[in-house]
Amino acid sequence: MFRRGSFKLVLTAALALAVSFPAFGSQVANATTPFRVGMSISPFADSQLAAGVKYTDGSMTADDIGELTTMYKNHGANEVFVRVSTDSAYPSVGTNHSLARALERADTAIAASLPLNVELGLWKHYGDFAGQPQPDFSEYPSITLPGAWETLTIGQMVDALEQYGALVAQKFEDKGVTVNVWDLGNEVDFGTAGVSVAPMPGAYESEQGPNWYKAPNAVNPTIGTESVNSLLAMTEPARIAWLETNLWPYEAQLLNAVREGILTVFPDAKFSTHISQSLSGNFAIAFYEAMEDNGFPVDELGFSFFPSAFASSNDSILVFQYAMKAVKAHFAKPIFLAEFAYPSGAMSGTYAAWGNQQKGYLLKPEGQSELLRDLSSWAAALGFSGIRPWAPDLVYGGYGWEPLALFSSNPSSSLTKTAHGTIDSIALGAASPAIDAVPALMDGFENNNFTQIGWTNSGADIQSTYKYEGNYAARFNWSDSITHPLLYGTYFYHDIKVEYARFSPNFTSSQHFIAEWFDGTNWHTLEDISGTFAWEKKTFTLPASAANNVNFQLRFRSSGIGIVNYAYLDSVKVRGTM
Structure with missing residues (x-):
């Protein structure tokens, strides 16, 4: 039986209640060995194949362990x-x-x-x-x-x-x-x-x-x-x-x-172990210090992380980054993400509660692929040793894990499962290390919902007629606004950049679309544009006062008279170096 279910859900809910972060510097380590693309046949692959499941990536079809291993290797797996x-x-x-x-x-x-x-x-x-x-x-x-x-x-x-x-x-x-x-x-x-x-x-x-x-x-x-x-x-x-007093000293000896x-x-x-509490830098540091102090030195620090399992937060990726940054700075050792998965669709059954979408990463194959690619890019830049997608081939048998795997089928009853683009994500991300690869905020409004991503909305709506990419964009009339505070502002971030795309087919010279950011006291204008304007992607580098600022907010608004004229906003990102 697959051993992940209600027990895990209790833990993730509890851990999400209290997350704390120690202070740390800006150390970024470079990997000295190849990034571990830990995409591998899982403990469940044999039972899946025995049930008649076949895996395909469009170039080959695997119906035994050796062929599935070859497929993974073709997409970058190196263990x-x-x-x-x-x-x-x-x-x-x-x-x-x-x-x-x-x-x-x-x-x-x-x-x-x-x-x-x-x-x-x-x-x-x-x-x-x-x-x-x-x-x-x-x-x-x-x-x-x-x-x-x-x-x-x-x-x-x-x-x-x-x-x-x-x-x-x-x-x-x-x-x-x-x-x-x-x-x-x-x-x-x-x-x-x-x-x-x-x-x-x-x-x-x-x-x-x-x-x-x-x-x-x-x-x-x-x-x-x-x-x-x-x-x-x-x-x-x-x-x-x-x-620290009653258990860890003995555990280290064992x-x-x-x-x-x-x-x-x-x-x-070389040796490692891994723990599940990956959202708390304090807990992780205390655990690995206790291991080392009591005789068990590790070469890699391991963690499990399932971002969609934390029902109380759609910012668990950001919290995870804070915690891992603290751990990396404290120990200066490689971190290995020993278990990771994110859904490519709606969750049901045993894992129904694991469907909490993270900001900017849709519960679709492309969202799964983008998150693992961005996370791998960030992890490689920070000095992780690698990432293992957990149970990438567990797609059949009523476990409810299929959306978290790297293969799916339509209809779902089909025993031939096709790889998502996610099968290439770790290799692609690790090949392009970028410490700002995972945005502090990313929203293309594909949820068709402002509040789910954390915006405070006054009058704006989301529509599908005009968009820069995807299926939706935000729409502003004569006095609408949306404001986002991020999770902790730009705490721990520097070199802040704001990106977005905007468009208006019919604003007049007296109608304005305005982008601005807040430093805790004053609003600062990034752009104030009037009249008609074509879709254009804009990028702004903010001054130092925007960095490490818990009061940082981002706002987009319209101003003027003319209830039948509109401006549109899409593809919003706030990036920074942690």
Whole structure:
């Protein structure tokens, strides 16, 4: 079963309530290695292909794992991903994350001349932020435990995990595959390898059985007194303080034990992990500091980010940028976006709540493509190591994930799924790094709705007859206006640029279309134009007083007399360097 649903929705809703940002400088790092285009066969690709799904990009059709890998590689992918549970063979429940399947993925990577990105989950079947089940080493006779996992001390767990790391690493070494990065754990915000707080109610009971959670009392009896939900109910400072005191020091020792085992086989190995709380710079910095301070140094800082899942904000991309900028400046290490997806259409079913459109990026294939391209361009400029689109091929079987995948079909019941332009987005974006690639504001009025994007409207409307691009543009009569404050003004931005297109077929010399910006005290005119004018794209570079200004606002208005005459506005963008 696909393990993302109601549990994830609870977390994203909770995290959106309180986001904080530490102060940071303007450091921008340059990548020293190729940007990781982590578009890869997902853990679900085998079941999709077995159901008869075929994937096409217009040039080739893939109906097996090797062909799908080739297709991804043709569009820039430069690694193969595999997620590994402690199941040695295919389990009877859940998705196949077994070591046996992982070694098949190693063969796939070798055949495609690509490195393998290995994630060791450190649970029997599956776990993530919603709960972290224990590992099960019963299928590995060389790893002997003195008792049930929950009865072990931290030292006993460390011994077992180090053996496991070495054993699994040797399996991949025997295959002769190149492993570029070892990801240890999956969304390990609140624990790993069974040393975690109590899970969300019902999490993973279909695989683990009811009441599977066993508090790791021999490690620290305080850990089991809290749960995922109780931690999320805390204020962020209280949550961080509790984790720093009671859980993260032990978690770092466990992750480092696996690292030490792998290093005995791959002495030059690189390591990462990833967390789900990607909208808080403070939380991320505290987590990775705790890992490093307690013995688990990472080479890459990993995060999950699903922007449309944050129901309380259509600015989560901007919040994510603030947080990642803070993290990058603090650690000066590469960041890897380990899980990312954005819808290409309306969401329904399990993921119905994941349909929150972000400003300027429509829930259409072109919106999905533009966002991933822009985000990749920005990430490459900031010094990210790469991006992995999560489950790009999960398109069939009632999961409700298809709009978040990179393929679709019309009708949706068709088993032949065609790639969106998004399949090229990471490679295209990374090839053109630009720190201002993701605008602070972008609106072409394609929602046919001012308030959804955050405009305050006085009299203007949206129509489809005249437009610069797309299907809609804003229309102004004799005294209409629209005003936008952005999320935090231009906080953290400098080198502000305003772009828009405007047109009037019938304004007279006494009728004016005016564009202006606000510095917190005064309005400043960008342009005041009267009479008729053709569609034209305008770009203005604002003075320094517009930068890092929480009071910044943008306004467009009309002035004059003549109720049957109109001006039109389209393709509004505010850009800046973070």
